[in-house]
Amino acid sequence: MGHFNVTYKPYGNRAILIEWPVKIDENILKDIISFKNKIKNNNIKVIVDIINTYNSLTIIYNDTIENIYDEISKLKSIKEQKILATSEQNNLWNIPVCYDGHFGIDLQEISETKKLTIDEIIDLHTSAIYTVYFIGFLPGFLYLGGMDKRLHFPRKASPRLNVAKGSVGIGGSQTGIYPSQSAGGWNIIGNSPISFFNVTSDNPCFAKAGDKIKFSPIDYHEYQHIDLQVANGMYKLTKEGLHD
Amino acid sequence: MIKVISSGFYSSIQDLGRYGYGEFGVPVSGAMDQFTAKLANQLLGNTTNAAVLEITLGNCKLLFEKQLDICISGADFLPKINGEKAILNKVITIQKDDILTFDRPVFGARCYLAIGGGFQTERVLKSRSYYKSITNVERLQKNDLLPIHENLLPKTRSLSIIKVNAEHFTTNIIKVYEGPEYNFLDLEQQKSLVNTTFTISKENNRMGYRLNELIVNDLGALITSAVLPGTVQLTPAGELIVLMRDCQVTGGYPRILQLTESAINILAQKSSGDRFNFRIVRLN
Numbered sequence: 001m002g003h004f005n006v007t008y009k010p011y012g013n014r015a016i017l018i019e020w021p022v023k024i025d026e027n028i029l030k031d032i033i034s035f036k037n038k039i040k041n042n043n044i045k046v047i048v049d050i051i052n053t054y055n056s057l058t059i060i061y062n063d064t065i066e067n068i069y070d071e072i073s074k075l076k077s078i079k080e081q082k083i084l085a086t087s088e089q090n091n092l093w094n095i096p097v098c099y100d101g102h103f104g105i106d107l108q109e110i111s112e113t114k115k116l117t118i119d120e121i122i123d124l125h126t127s128a129i130y131t132v133y134f135i136g137f138l139p140g141f142l143y144l145g146g147m148d149k150r151l152h153f154p155r156k157a158s159p160r161l162n163v164a165k166g167s168v169g170i171g172g173s174q175t176g177i178y179p180s181q182s183a184g185g186w187n188i189i190g191n192s193p194i195s196f197f198n199v200t201s202d203n204p205c206f207a208k209a210g211d212k213i214k215f216s217p218i219d220y221h222e223y224q225h226i227d228l229q230v231a232n233g234m235y236k237l238t239k240e241g242l243h244d
Numbered sequence: 245m246i247k248v249i250s251s252g253f254y255s256s257i258q259d260l261g262r263y264g265y266g267e268f269g270v271p272v273s274g275a276m277d278q279f280t281a282k283l284a285n286q287l288l289g290n291t292t293n294a295a296v297l298e299i300t301l302g303n304c305k306l307l308f309e310k311q312l313d314i315c316i317s318g319a320d321f322l323p324k325i326n327g328e329k330a331i332l333n334k335v336i337t338i339q340k341d342d343i344l345t346f347d348r349p350v351f352g353a354r355c356y357l358a359i360g361g362g363f364q365t366e367r368v369l370k371s372r373s374y375y376k377s378i379t380n381v382e383r384l385q386k387n388d389l390l391p392i393h394e395n396l397l398p399k400t401r402s403l404s405i406i407k408v409n410a411e412h413f414t415t416n417i418i419k420v421y422e423g424p425e426y427n428f429l430d431l432e433q434q435k436s437l438v439n440t441t442f443t444i445s446k447e448n449n450r451m452g453y454r455l456n457e458l459i460v461n462d463l464g465a466l467i468t469s470a471v472l473p474g475t476v477q478l479t480p481a482g483e484l485i486v487l488m489r490d491c492q493v494t495g496g497y498p499r500i501l502q503l504t505e506s507a508i509n510i511l512a513q514k515s516s517g518d519r520f521n522f523r524i525v526r527l528n
Contacts, residue, residue: 010527012421012502015472022467049266051470051493058470060266064505068527135269136468136494139377143468180377197268199368199378205268 004031006079008072013064016072020055024145029133032057033210037088038078052209053134054143091239092129092212095177097168098223099125099190106187110153110170122217124148125168125175125189130213140179140197140205144213147175159185166191168215179205193227194237212242245309246359248388252304252346254449255384257363258489259295262371262378266493272473273373274489276354276450276512277318278505280408284317284358287335287406289399294362295372297390299355301515304346304384306357308338312392313360313401317408319352319513334405351413353515360401361393375490412510416441416520419507421527423476425466425498433459437501438522442484446516450490453511458482463498471495474503476522486511 004020004027011017018035020028032052039050039059049060065071099122101107107118116124130144137143147170155171160183163169167178169186178184179196192215198204207213218226229235258281261274275281275298282292302321315335316323323330324345330336338344346355365372368379376382429437440457447454461482471477475487477497486503487495488511501522503511514520 009424010421011424011499012472012474013504013527017424017470024467048263049272051266053469053494054467056469058472060263060472062263134494135267136470137269137492139265139269139271141269197377202369204265204270204369209267 004028006031008075010065010068010072011058013068014061016059016061016065016068016075018057018059018075022055024054024133026131026145028055029131029210035079036209038081039075042078044074051134051136053136088208088210090210090212090242091207092214092242093207094238095192095194095213095215096218096222096226097126097190097192097215098218098220100220100223103164103167103191104189106170107189110151110187110189114150114153116150121151121189124151126215126217128214130175132207132209132211132213134209135205135207138179138182142176142196142205142207142213144175147173149173151175153187155185156187159183163188164191166193168192191223193223193230194235195230206237246312246390246392247307247309248305248384248386248390249307249343250303250305251384251386251388252299252302254300255304256298256374256382256450257295257365257384257390258298258373259362259371260293261489262369262373262375265369266470269493270369270378271375271490271492273371273375273378273450275356276489277356277509279412279509280318280354280513281356281358283333283406283408284315284356285362287315287317287333287402287404288313288358288360289401290358290360290362294358295365296359297357297363297384299346299357301353302346302348302355306344308340308342308344310392311340312338314338314344315358317356317358319355319413320350321346321348321355322350323347323355331405333408335401335403349515352513354512359392360399361396364391364393413513415510417523418511418520419504419525420476420501420522421504422524423499423501424469425463426500428463428498429478429500433461436460438524441519441521444514444516444518444520448516450488452488452491453486453514455484455486457484459484465496466498468494468496469499471499472502474505474508475499476501476503488512 048062051058130146133143163184168190171186258275261272443456445454477485
């Protein structure tokens with residue numbers, strides 16, 4: 001893990017923004033997550049949310065911060081704490097996706113524009129291992145890194161009003177799954193029957209920043225079968241533990 | 245129970261928000277104007293986080309199926325109980341079968357109805373604030389039955405009528421801090437941010453307020469980062485969007501300003517066509 005130049009600044013009077021160099025990089029992500037875990041382990045009561053993205057941590061307080069520069073010094077000393085935060089286990093999750101044409105409504109267009117057969121698109125999409133950088137946009141929407149360059153495809157000029165729950169899409173250099181029905185401008189290539197957000201759990205999304213994702217192709221019959229199991233709470237996602 | 249006879253333009257149950265789930269992509273939500281929502285609860289002797297009904301721009305009608313103490317605060321939508329004027333910012337005991345109506349705005353955009361013990365609608369991820377895909381309902385509907393506390397212990401309720409400083413509704417100054425990307429703006433842009441009188445466009449809701457006046461801008465989008473309620477984003481087209489309580493947790497536009505907590509409450513009482521100026525303040 002490299003040593004990165006990290007800056008601290010107030011973000012209004014209720015939050016502190018900590019920034020790493022502006023790039024998408026797994027080593028930066030590791031540094032961010034390790035800092036995030038250290039802050040969590042310090043159990044600071046007035047901190048109500050810690051949001052990480054590609055290159056930042058935003059620390060949100062329960063009320064206006066009395067002396068923001070004191071808080072910044074506290075955070076800086078937490079970053080220097082040597083205790084390796086009880087390093088949370090990261091997992092590789094196997095996500096079934098059905099790439100049938102009636103789900104993958106933009107497959108044809110991508111295939112024609114990119115001069116790739118639909119099978120080649122599915123192959124490229126399912127052979128990569130993706131890194132979960134953070135969750136944002138919608139509850140349970142994973143920001144994934146690691147898509148093959150050959151699949152980069154610009155977002156739709158005007159977004160669709162209704163993208164179905166579970167839709168798997170490509171937007172520019174990113175790929176992701178819509179955890180709920182939403183408006184959206186990504187190109188839809190398939191659908192996953194897996195539920196990415198469960199409001200009844202205190203840990204509402206199974207995946208977290210630092211985890212990995214792999215997509216496996218399923219046919220429509222398997223899709224229906226898994227969909228039913230998910231609805232009955234009987235489906236068990238397959239995962240493997242990851243080690244550094 | 246309280247029965248919804250008419251739901252109004254947009255009404256929802258809100259507490260002070262859903263914290264602790266931002267890293268799962270869950271918006272904070274909560275009452276748009278937390279100052280007057282808290283006031284209504286305090287007068288009733290509730291905790292400030294008790295769930296209240298937020299009514300936007302009026303037109304709402306409720307039937308009480310039980311005697312109950314209530315307090316109405318925030319915007320004045322000419323509230324009436326069985327046709328008789330109801331006083332704002334005062335604890336009122338409402339009788340079984342009474343009908344409470346909210347008509348149209350005299351001042352303000354959001355009115356809060358607090359009830360003894362708070363609304364007992366579903367609590368999801370530690371909050372009762374309505375939000376699409378988190379709670380089962382996202383807004384009040386006709387014929388909804390809103391559950392109330394059945395076994396309330398007697399509490400000390402305030403007997404006074406509080407007067408909210410009119411400035412909360414009339415001021416046209418919105419205080420802001422410089423946002424994380426304020427320094428990306430050139431001097432001309434920084435000047436026009438404070439010299440322009442901005443108008444709230446028709447596109448304003450619990451997620452955000454889009455403003456009509458543009459800022460000349462050649463900054464593009466940024467790498468996605470966290471955003472907060474009260475963040476002012478500058479789009480590549482030069483539009484300003486003030487994010488409000490239901491905003492997403494991340495965004496990709498430069499965050500040029502950040503409203504103070506009280507400025508978010510003040511803006512929440514403004515609506516389409518209202519005009520204001522930003523005033524930059526420094527941290528303590």
